[in-house]
Amino acid sequence: MPLVDFRITRFQFARDRVIGDSQVRADDVHVAALELVDSAGRTGLGFVQSLFHPLPAEAELERVFRGEAWPALEGESPLALAHRVGRPRGGNIRRMSVPFEEALQQAVWDLAAKASDLPLWKMLGARRDRVRAYASGLDFHLSDEDFGALFAAAAEQGYTAFKIKVGHAELDRDIHRLDLLKRAVGKDATVMIDANESWSPRQTLQNLAAMHRAGHAIYWMEDPILRSDFEGLRMLRGTLGETQLNSGEYLDVSGKRALIQAGGADMLNVHGHVTDVMRIGWLAADMGVEVTMGNSFLEVGVNMALALPEVAWVEYSFQNFEHLVERPYTIRDGFIHGSDAPGHGLVLSETARRDERRPEILERDALGTAPVQQRVDIRKAA
Structure with missing residues (x-):
């Protein structure tokens, strides 16, 4: 089924601890969820992350994606996109204005596996x-x-x-x-x-x-x-x-x-x-x-x-x-x-979309405290 639409949801929040190494540190999370939608209504999910600086506002993320990525995606089959080999030459060897590349690969493969009714792995x-x-x-x-x-x-x-x-x-x-x-x-x-x-x-x-x-x-x-x-x-x-x-x-x-x-x-x-x-x-x-x-x-x-x-x-x-x-x-x-669900197994939380979406850039002092860690399934099995 061809791609017919996309959605971008921007998040920005404080980390629960400072992370980093001998060269860098990061105190906050700057991430956006990219969702590609096919003609059957299936959604493929990928994540755009910036470690050190806030991502642009949501409207700007959508503008950049529509201009730089969407023309090569609209109407295309996710499986065909997943296997496509480009010809990198000259000016074609360049990054997008926003780092969508990894999110695109994740979302396209998620949709391709869902269309095949298989877990991605x-x-x-x-x-x-x-x-x-x-x-x-x-x-x-x-x-x-x-x-x-x-x-x-x-x-x-x-x-x-x-x-x-x-x-x-x-x-x-x-x-x-x-x-x-x-x-x-x-x-x-x-x-x-x-x-x-x-x-x-x-x-x-x-x-x-x-x-x-x-x-x-x-x-x-x-x-x-x-x-x-x-x-x-x-x-x-x-x-x-x-x-x-x-x-x-x-x-x-x-x-x-x-x-x-x-x-x-x-x-x-x-x-x-x-x-x-x-x-x-x-x-x-x-x-x-x-x-x-x-x-x-x-x-x-x-x-x-x-x-x-x-x-x-x-x-x-x-x-x-x-x-x-x-x-x-x-x-x-x-x-x-691995998840047994079709696709890569990750689905954007509707609660997070409703309560934690941050369409505009927030100043550091407006981020509040870190969200509570939700993972409970990593406890050592009895």
Whole structure:
């Protein structure tokens, strides 16, 4: 059924905690829901997110989408759009004025799977219905007390693997955080670290050695050096010992392909662009490179994670977005499960649309307190 309409709903609210890493921090949520509607009345949902600055007002979002995206969508079949291959040349290689790209892929694939009456993960070829989740704190700016409480609660909920942010100017602080994590989750937990390009190749080796001397085994090290330093990444991959190198988060599809070909990743980090993730995931599988699913809005990336044979992990970072949808994905005993509903399984909450829609930009002091976290299904199963 062809696409006949679209809706955009803008949200803006305070976070329940500051998130960030050694390079950035974010205190508020700036997100919009994009809904594509086909001629049968089915709706495909995607999310537009801006980490650091408010999205434009809703009327401007609609104007930009109608001018820059809708002409290529109206009257088209979602399934055809999902599989379409473009010819990027010259001026065609550019971003939209508002970052609709990821939301478009999510909404188109959601509709395509609904038209096929299949959960998206099954439509993509998955043969399993769950994948391990690791608890990610986005914790660099938290106090020690809040850091420990966050990860202790994650362990209580059944997580067995945990990722923390490192890259502080003082290495002792990074090691101190690893000490706190061990106290909160136990000495047998699987531990990952993410430096967000804070270090040079030599610093990376020195810092990892210091962490080992302090008694910390690191399962993977994520993005320790500049994304473009393929030679340095290849060198690190051959010298990190039992610690694996997780890289590629900041690269587009072409960059990820070049990274794999350069031998710069034990694990390739992907996110929420459905089409892009599947294409680079197929290449990674062909070349024997493991794929990890990083943060995707409301964990929609679980659909691709289930379908790609090289994915063993999905990131969950305790961001309070669940009130925006009728039902989030189930996370239980450290595993995230695919939805059995047709499509990707996320439906915009009518309560959120009615009560939390913010069509105009609000000043920071008008945001109030954070919405109450709605997820209740991540408790450790009895």
